[in-house]
Amino acid sequence: xxxxxxxxxxxxxxxxxxxxxxxxxxxxxxxxxxxxxxxxxxxxxxxxxxxxxxxxxxxxxxxxxxxxxxxxxxxxxxxxxxxxxxxxxxxxxxxxxxxxxxxxxxxxxxxxxxxxxxxxxxxxxxxxxxxxxxxxxxxxxxxxxxxxxxxxxxxxxxxxxxxxxxxxxxxxxxxxxxxxxxxxxxxxxxxxxxxxxxxxxxxxxxxxxxxxxxxxxxxxxxxxxxxxxxxxxxxxxxxxxxxxxxxxxxxxxxxxxxxxxxxxxxxxxxxxxxxxxxxxxxxxxxxxxxxxxxxxxxxxxxxxxxxxxxxxxxxxxxxxxxxxxxxxxxxxxxxxxxxxxxxxxxxxxxxxxxxxxxxxxxxxxxxxxxxxxxxxxxxxxxxxxxxxxxxxxxxxxxxxxxxxxxxxxxxxxxxxxxxxxxxxxxxxxxxxxxxxxxxxxxxxxxxxxxxxxxxxxxxxxxxxxxxxxxxxxxxxxxxxxxxxxxxxxxxxxxxxxxxxxxxxxxxxxxxxxxxxxxxxxxxxxxxxxxxxxxxxxxxxxxxxxxxxxxxxxxxxxxxxxxxxxxxxxxxxxxxxxxxxxxxxxxxxxxxxxxxxxxxxxxxxxxxxxxxxxxxxxxxxxxxxxxxxxxxxxxxxxxxxxxxxxxxxxxxxxxxxxxxxxxxxxxxxxxxxxxxxxxxxxxxxxxxxxxxxxxxxxxxxxxxx
Amino acid sequence: xxxxxxxxxxxxxxxxxxxxxxxxxxxxxxxxxxxxxxxxxxxxxxxxxxxxxxxxxxxxxxxxxxxxxxxxxxxxxxxxxxxxxxxxxxxxxxxxxxxxxxxxxxxxxxxxxxxxxxxxxxxxxxxxxxxxxxxxxxxxxxxxxxxxxxxxxxxxxxxxxxxxxxxxxxxxxxxxxxxxxxxxxxxxxxxxxxxxxxxxxx
Numbered sequence: 001x002x003x004x005x006x007x008x009x010x011x012x013x014x015x016x017x018x019x020x021x022x023x024x025x026x027x028x029x030x031x032x033x034x035x036x037x038x039x040x041x042x043x044x045x046x047x048x049x050x051x052x053x054x055x056x057x058x059x060x061x062x063x064x065x066x067x068x069x070x071x072x073x074x075x076x077x078x079x080x081x082x083x084x085x086x087x088x089x090x091x092x093x094x095x096x097x098x099x100x101x102x103x104x105x106x107x108x109x110x111x112x113x114x115x116x117x118x119x120x121x122x123x124x125x126x127x128x129x130x131x132x133x134x135x136x137x138x139x140x141x142x143x144x145x146x147x148x149x150x151x152x153x154x155x156x157x158x159x160x161x162x163x164x165x166x167x168x169x170x171x172x173x174x175x176x177x178x179x180x181x182x183x184x185x186x187x188x189x190x191x192x193x194x195x196x197x198x199x200x201x202x203x204x205x206x207x208x209x210x211x212x213x214x215x216x217x218x219x220x221x222x223x224x225x226x227x228x229x230x231x232x233x234x235x236x237x238x239x240x241x242x243x244x245x246x247x248x249x250x251x252x253x254x255x256x257x258x259x260x261x262x263x264x265x266x267x268x269x270x271x272x273x274x275x276x277x278x279x280x281x282x283x284x285x286x287x288x289x290x291x292x293x294x295x296x297x298x299x300x301x302x303x304x305x306x307x308x309x310x311x312x313x314x315x316x317x318x319x320x321x322x323x324x325x326x327x328x329x330x331x332x333x334x335x336x337x338x339x340x341x342x343x344x345x346x347x348x349x350x351x352x353x354x355x356x357x358x359x360x361x362x363x364x365x366x367x368x369x370x371x372x373x374x375x376x377x378x379x380x381x382x383x384x385x386x387x388x389x390x391x392x393x394x395x396x397x398x399x400x401x402x403x404x405x406x407x408x409x410x411x412x413x414x415x416x417x418x419x420x421x422x423x424x425x426x427x428x429x430x431x432x433x434x435x436x437x438x439x440x441x442x443x444x445x446x447x448x449x450x451x452x453x454x455x456x457x458x459x460x461x462x463x464x465x466x467x468x469x470x471x472x473x474x475x476x477x478x479x480x481x482x483x484x485x486x487x488x489x490x491x492x493x494x495x496x497x498x499x500x501x502x503x504x505x506x507x508x509x510x511x512x513x514x515x516x517x518x519x520x521x522x523x524x525x526x527x528x529x530x531x532x533x534x535x536x537x538x539x540x541x542x543x544x545x546x547x548x549x550x551x552x553x554x555x556x557x558x559x560x561x562x563x564x565x566x567x568x569x570x571x572x573x574x575x576x577x578x579x580x581x582x583x584x585x586x587x588x589x590x591x592x593x594x595x596x597x598x599x600x601x602x603x604x605x606x607x608x609x610x611x612x613x614x615x616x617x618x619x620x621x622x623x624x625x626x627x628x629x630x631x632x633x634x635x636x637x638x639x640x641x642x643x644x645x646x647x648x649x650x651x652x653x654x655x656x657x658x659x660x661x662x663x664x665x666x667x668x669x670x671x672x673x674x675x676x677x678x679x680x681x682x683x684x685x686x687x688x689x690x691x692x693x694x695x696x697x698x699x700x701x702x703x704x
Numbered sequence: 705x706x707x708x709x710x711x712x713x714x715x716x717x718x719x720x721x722x723x724x725x726x727x728x729x730x731x732x733x734x735x736x737x738x739x740x741x742x743x744x745x746x747x748x749x750x751x752x753x754x755x756x757x758x759x760x761x762x763x764x765x766x767x768x769x770x771x772x773x774x775x776x777x778x779x780x781x782x783x784x785x786x787x788x789x790x791x792x793x794x795x796x797x798x799x800x801x802x803x804x805x806x807x808x809x810x811x812x813x814x815x816x817x818x819x820x821x822x823x824x825x826x827x828x829x830x831x832x833x834x835x836x837x838x839x840x841x842x843x844x845x846x847x848x849x850x851x852x853x854x855x856x857x858x859x860x861x862x863x864x865x866x867x868x869x870x871x872x873x874x875x876x877x878x879x880x881x882x883x884x885x886x887x888x889x890x891x892x893x894x895x896x897x898x899x900x901x902x903x904x905x906x
Contacts, residue, residue, distance in 0.1 A: 078842040078903035080769075080865045108906040109832075110841055145768070145867060150804045151902040153768040153867040222898035248728050248839070248858075249896060 038065040038146040041156040044120070046173040048166045052131040057173050058094070059120040060084055060142055060158065068148045069114045072102035074220050076227045077110035079151070082121065082144035089138065091128030098122040100179035101262050101272040102218050104227075107147075111227040113218045120176035135164035181260045181274035182208075186239065190224070190257055191280040197225045197246035199259070199277050202239035208273065209235050215263035217242055223249025224257055233261075251279070295457055299464040306468015313503035314388060314434045315469070317395055320500055322427055323476055324493060326483055334480060340424040341477025345470040347428020352466030353459065355432070360455050378518040378572040382527050385511035386565070388434055389531050390538075392504030395497050399538050428470065434507070435469060519575035522621075526575065530568035533561035589637055593647035595655055601643045602684070605677040607703070609642050612656055612670040614649040619692060620669040627694035636703055640676075663689055673702050728839050729858060731895045735849045736837045742825035743809035743816075748794065754853045757791040757886055759879060761823065762798060762835065762904060764805030764843040765815050768867045769901035773844060774819050776869040779861075782880050783822035791883060795823040798835030803905035805843070806830060832906040842901035848882040857882035859897030 040063040045056050062082070064070055071079040086094050099121060102113040125138075142156040160166065186203040199217070215233045219225060229245035242261070256279075262272040309315055322344075326337060393399060453461075476482050508531070516524045537558045544554045591597065593610060601608045611628065613620035627633060637644060647656040649668050660670055671690035677683065688702050729736060735758075739749040750758065761779075763770050773779040783793050797812065799805035807815065812826050829835055838847060838858075848857035857878060864875035878894055885892045 075900075078899075078901060080867065080900050083866065107903045109836065110903045110906075112903070143866065143868065147902065149905070150766065151768060223896070248730070250731075253896075 035065060037154050037156075038068045038148075038152060039063065039070060039144060039154055039156070041142050041144075041158055043140070043158050043160040044169040044172050045125075045160055045162075045166075046168060046170045048160075048162055048164070048168045050127055050131070050162050051133075052127055052129040054127050056125045056127065056162075057177075058123045058125045058160065059169075059173055059176050060123075061118070061120045061172070061176075062115070062142075062144070063118050064116060064146060067116070068146050069105050069112065069116045070119070070144050070146050072113040072115065072218065073097075073099045074113055074218065074222055076105075076112035076114070078107070079112050079114065079147060080145050082142060084121065084123070084140060084142050086138060086140040089136070091130065092138070093126045095124040095126075098180055100176065101181050101260055101270070104216055104218070106228075109228065112147075113227070120172070120179070122173075122176055122180065133163055135161065137161045137164075181262075181272035183274050186275055188275045188277040189280040190254075190277040192246055192251050193243075195246055196243045199242040199257075200239065200280075201242075201275055201277075204238075206235070206237070206239055208271075209240060209263070211266050212263035212271075215261060217244065217259050217261050219257055219259040221254060221257055223247040224251075224254055254279070295453070295460075298457075298461050302461045302464035303468040303471075306465045307471055309435050309465075309469050310472050312435065314507040315431055317500035317504050318391065318427070318431055318434060319473060321395070321497060323473060323486065324496075326476055326486070337477045337480075337483070339421060341474045343421040343424035344428045344431075344477075345467070345474050347425035348432050348466045348470045349428075349463055350425075351429045351432035352462050356459055356462035360458060378515055378523065378575070379569055381511055381515050381518065382523075382530070382569050382572045384433070385508050385515065385527060386530065386534060386569075388504050388511065389508040390534060391434070392501045392508060393535065393538060395501035395504060397494075397498055397501075398535070399542055431469060432466065515572070519572050523572055523575040526568040526571065530565045533564045537561040537565075589634055590644035590646040593645040593656065593659075595659065598645055598659075601645070602674060604643075607640055607642045607676040608645070608674040609637070609703075610645045610647065610659075610670070610672045610674075612647040612649055612660060612668045614668050623669060623671075623692075623694040627696050627699050630696040630699075633696050633699050636700060640703060642703070671699075729847070729855050731855055731858065733855060734853055735847065735855045738834050738837060740827045740829065740834060742794075742827050743812045744825070745809075746825065748825055748827065750849070751853060753792050753849075755851050757786075757789075757851060757856075757883060758849040759786055759791055759793045759883070760838065760847040760849070761793065761795045762840045762843050762845040763795050763826075764797060764799050764902060764905060765807070765819075766804050767843045767902035770843050772867050772869050772872070773861060774821075776872055778869075778872050779844075780820050780822055782877060785880065786883055787822050787824060789883065789887060792825075793823045795821070795826045796829050796834055796840070797826065798829040798832045798840060799905040800832060801830045804902075805905055832904070835904050835906060840904050842899040843904060844901055845899040845904070846879050848879055848886070850886055856886055856892055857895055858899075860899050860901075863897075865900035 042061050044059045044061055047054075047056060050056060060082075062070060071081045073081050075081055081099075082097075084097060086092075088094060100115070100119055102115060105112045105114050105116070137159045139157070139159045142158055143153070144156070145151055145153050184203070186201045188199060188201040190197065190199045192198070212235055215231065217225070217231050217233075225231075225247045226245040227247070231242050231244040233243075234241045240261075256276060258274065258276045260272050260274045262270065265271050310319055326340075476486075512524060512527050515527050519527075540554045540558050540561075545551050590611070593612070598608070598610065611620075611624075613624070636642075647653070647659065649656045649660075660667065663670060663672065669692055671692075671694065673688045673690060675685040675688070678685070690702055691698060735750060737749070737751045739747060741747050765771075765774070770779075787793050795816075797805055797807065799807075807828070809828065812828060816823065816826055827834070834840075838845075844861045846857070846859065846861050847855060850856040859878065861879055862872065862875040862877045864871040876894075878897055881894065882892045
């Protein structure tokens with residue numbers, strides 16, 4: 001026998017002894033160095049004195065080294081489940097493994113399903129009739145993968161002896177049984193809604209789920225859900241709805257999906273139920289997906305939606321002006337009117353084809369976007385806001401588009417001149433532009449359908465929407481009878497025009513609100529200031545003297561305003577980045593400041609860091625971005641086990657004001673570091689106030 | 705509701721900022737493109753390899769599942785067969801610096817030579833950029849890309865997820881099945897499977 005094998009056997013026997021004497025995970029804690037094997041395995045049974053024809057509950061018990069894990073039936077993103085291979089004497093049968101409920105174990109960007117600490121895999125062993133009272137053993141092999149940062153495969157030789165010395169362990173078996181999920185036969189169905197995998201379960205009696213919390217699911221098959229994502233679970237009176245980002249697998253491949261729903265009940269016990277979900281019946285699925293829209297009805301919807309768009313506050317003013325200008329066309333100019341109608345329609349269709357084309361190209365490139373993707377970019381939002389604002393100013397009469405502004409004038413007004421066709425075309429483009437903010441919310445169903453279809457169908461639906469938008473004006477151009485219904489021109493037109501500026505301003509307000517969601521309060525500040533500068537520049541333009549210093553100053557001021565407006569557009573994206581980071585609180589490593597919490601923390605031994613900040617404090621945001629949220633710094637915070645408190649001074653808060661005063665400050669930012677308590681003296685060092693402009697380096701220096 | 709809305713806005717924002725917002729690789733879709741320099745200093749651009757079948761193999765030479773296929777000679781065998789039939793085989797190591805399997809170019813070449821691999825090139829991806837582009841989860845995690853640059857197969861190397869080399873004999877090698885089907889102009893029977901192995905050490 002080789003030396004190596006001998007030592008293995010000794011270890012094996014020793015480990016057996018250790019488990020025998022102190023049956024707890026503590027046995028590992030006593031080991032100073034890394035063990036030979038990271039899992040200790042033994043076999044237990046609810047009874048060990050048996051007769052022929054009986055069944056025995058067998059448990060393969062794994063004691064896993066602290067912080068290491070083994071895998072569940074579906075290991076998740078990596079790993080592999082344990083294998084148990086019994087060398088069964090003739091006539092014996094053993095059932096499939098029953099797996100206790102698994103935990104979600106994150107590993108970098110991956111998520112595994114598995115076990116830490118102690119776990120027992122259960123099986124049922126059936127003894128044949130012809131077995132007497134003699135002692136016998138059953139041998140087996142357990143192949144398992146145990147991982148921490150790295151993975152180690154282990155093979156364990158195991159055995160169980162019946163009708164001999166080995167003691168039954170019904171209590172340990174019972175404990176293992178309690179960790180199995182409860183099998184239920186609720187009606188459970190799954191389907192996909194966009195990029196979400198949805199499971200719906202219903203039952204007459206769902207009391208078991210009363211006030212369930214911290215719920216998550218572990219499917220027994222792979223690829224249905226994105227293991228990394230978190231489930232959104234809604235519990236209702238008649239069941240539950242689970243929604244989690246879908247996995248990479250084609251739904252049609254999944255015929256049936258058993259899964260375990262794990263949750264914490266009112267008594268804070270971890271509970272789990274096992275259900276089997278089936279694909280939703282075809283018709284039901286369609287209903288749920290609201291995609292029982294056929295191509296024809298999608299086109300009709302789009303067409304109708306396009307017509308409705310004409311009434312939207314963003315579009316209506318532009319088109320009304322356009323329509324009114326037709327009044328002036330005499331009877332003889334019918335051909336001209338038709339021509340304008342066609343140019344205008346072309347303008348709209350070309351714009352829709354352009355936006356739709358970009359969307360389809362991006363989508364085929366794999367980007368997860370939908371209609372309205374343009375509005376996800378704050379740069380587009382702010383440009384649109386300025387555009388409708390300028391149109392509003394124009395309608396309100398602050399300025400006229402004169403010849404000096406060149407082609408821009410053609411957009412809203414000039415129709416009867418020789419540029420008419422071009423003008424009509426660009427009005428179409430403009431109408432599309434200002435209509436975009438309104439399309440997304442109202443056209444969701446048809447456009448959503450369009451995007452799931454082949455590219456040419458999507459394009460037809462987009463174009464139908466555009467044609468709908470063009471239709472009312474086109475009708476006016478082609479049907480003189482309709483034109484004659486228009487009111488006679490007169491002074492009222494001026495008043496009406498001014499009135500129409502208000503819907504435009506409202507649209508601008510709405511866009512700025514959207515911007516506030518994307519770019520936060522700083523984005524709004526910049527965006528609104530931009531509007532003031534636009535108005536200022538327009539006003540300057542109106543009063544500009546023909547010559548002299550006044551003209552030079554005026555032009556310079558206009559240029560400066562222009563630069564400012566351009567800056568707001570360019571920086572809106574940066575603001576949005578800052579804002580988004582603000583909104584992501586998932587890996588938040590701080591808690592909100594309160595004097596009580598700080599005092600409590602200072603009584604303890606851990607180092608403490610405070611950060612007094614406010615939403616409107618751009619220095620604070622920049623500091624957070626470059627220093628406090630810097631990866632090295634967050635890791636340092638975690639390593640040094642620093643308690644991090646953040647005080648938000650965006651709104652008045654006397655407690656924070658007081659804290660600022662205690663450091664002789666009257667405003668934010670303020671960063672203070674309290675070093676850890678000295679183990680020798682039991683004292684804390686004096687708190688250190690950090691500079692108001694931080695770099696990752698300064699923070700590291702102070703904390704090190 | 706409010707948090708949902710904020711999350712939504714944040715998500716929308718993220719999409720807008722990520723210039724290369726990519727979706728997870730999908731069968732039949734274009735394989736995400738990348739350009740990288742291999743351990744011999746040669747630059748490879750995936751999209752420039754159109755006209756040839758390409759195999760991407762995620763590796764970590766210390767991972768027991770990778771060892772299963774290299775120590776048994778199985779990986780080298782299929783690499784040889786694939787490259788003899790005109791395929792390009794790229795081995796990618798996405799282990800981050802200091803993590804298991806992380807090597808420099810010199811070490812990587814030494815490992816390759818010692819193992820006698822027939823892989824066309826070995827690319828080191830310590831930033832995990834290429835790995836995340838493909839959602840590579842395990843070592844080995846395999847992708848087969850057809851001559852048009854579309855993903856034809858992704859997932860496990862074969863049908864037996866055991867770490868025991870004995871399991872190879874009785875298993876179906878999905879990568880070879882996919883390559884053979886591509887060469888014969890037939891449909892690929894199994895186009896997507898659950899990858900098995902050690903997690904990629906990002």
